[in-house]
Amino acid sequence: MSTIYTFITCSRVCQLKPSTIIQGLKQLETSTNRFRVPLNCVWTNPQRSLHSSGPLKQLNTQRGTERRLILENEYAVEKDTLLYRFDNAKSIKLINVFAISQFVFWSYLGHFAFTMMKDVPVPEEDKANPNLPWWRKMNFGKYRYGITTGCFVVGWGTMAIAWMYTLRCVRFLVLKKGGANVMFITFSPFNRYKSLTVPLKDISAKQSRMSATAYLPLKVKGKYMNFILDMRGEFLNTKLFDYSAGLQRNWS
Incomplete structure (x- = not known):
C-alpha cells in the first residue's frame, strides 16, 4: 500500500x-x-x-x-511596548566599583611618582657593577613626568571605558505608542538610569538577533557610540523587535 x-x-x-x-x-x-x-x-x-x-x-x-x-507599517503598537529587558544591575555596579578603585589607585601612584621621585644621577661605578640589578642602575627620577602622566592616563582611561560601557548598556528598550519612536533606558555610574527617545527610522542594527553571540550593537543616527544589548537579556517580543529596532537600515 x-x-x-x-x-x-x-x-x-x-x-x-x-x-x-x-x-x-x-x-x-x-x-x-x-x-x-x-x-x-x-x-x-x-x-x-x-x-x-x-x-x-x-x-x-x-x-x-x-x-x-x-x-504598510501595520506593526504600529497601540501603547508603549517593552521589547528588551536586561536586569543585571549587580554586574554593572561591580564594574563601576572596579573602575573607581582603579582610578583612585593609579591617581595615588601618579601623585607619589610626581612628589617623591627625585632626579638623582647613578654613579658610574654602580652602572659598571654587574652584580647590581637593572633597576638599581636607572635614574627613575629623570622620567617622573612620564611616569606620572602614564599613571593618570591608565586611571582615567579605565574609569572612562567602564562608564561609557555603563551609559551605553541598555536595560530596557521600549517601542513607544504608534511605533514611530524608541526609548533607550540605560544604566548610569551612580546606580541611576538615563533615558533617550529617538525616531525608529534613525536606529540600525549592526547584525541580526539570531547571529549575535555576546552583544547586539544598535547604531543611532547622530550618535558616536553604539548602544549595546547584552544577549543574556530577554527579548520579550522577538518578531516585533526584528521588524522595528532589529532591522539594518542604510542611511543616505
Whole structure:
C-alpha cells in the first residue's frame, strides 16, 4: 500500500497521463517490492507544481501578507511596548566599583611618582657593577613626568571605558505608542538610569538577533557610540523587535 501511495503521489506531482498511471500500477502488482519511477515521468513545471501544494502555498501567502504589513507599517503598537529587558544591575555596579578603585589607585601612584621621585644621577661605578640589578642602575627620577602622566592616563582611561560601557548598556528598550519612536533606558555610574527617545527610522542594527553571540550593537543616527544589548537579556517580543529596532537600515 505504501508503494502504491508513493507512486500516486509522484504521479500527481509529475502530472502523468491516466494511461501511464494505470500501466504503472499494473507493473507494481506484478513486480517485486522495489519501486522504480517510469522513464516517461517528466516534470511539466516543477516550480509551479511545488508551490501549488497546500502547505507551501499557504506559507507563501502568509509571508507575502507579512511583508505587505511591514511595508504598510501595520506593526504600529497601540501603547508603549517593552521589547528588551536586561536586569543585571549587580554586574554593572561591580564594574563601576572596579573602575573607581582603579582610578583612585593609579591617581595615588601618579601623585607619589610626581612628589617623591627625585632626579638623582647613578654613579658610574654602580652602572659598571654587574652584580647590581637593572633597576638599581636607572635614574627613575629623570622620567617622573612620564611616569606620572602614564599613571593618570591608565586611571582615567579605565574609569572612562567602564562608564561609557555603563551609559551605553541598555536595560530596557521600549517601542513607544504608534511605533514611530524608541526609548533607550540605560544604566548610569551612580546606580541611576538615563533615558533617550529617538525616531525608529534613525536606529540600525549592526547584525541580526539570531547571529549575535555576546552583544547586539544598535547604531543611532547622530550618535558616536553604539548602544549595546547584552544577549543574556530577554527579548520579550522577538518578531516585533526584528521588524522595528532589529532591522539594518542604510542611511543616505
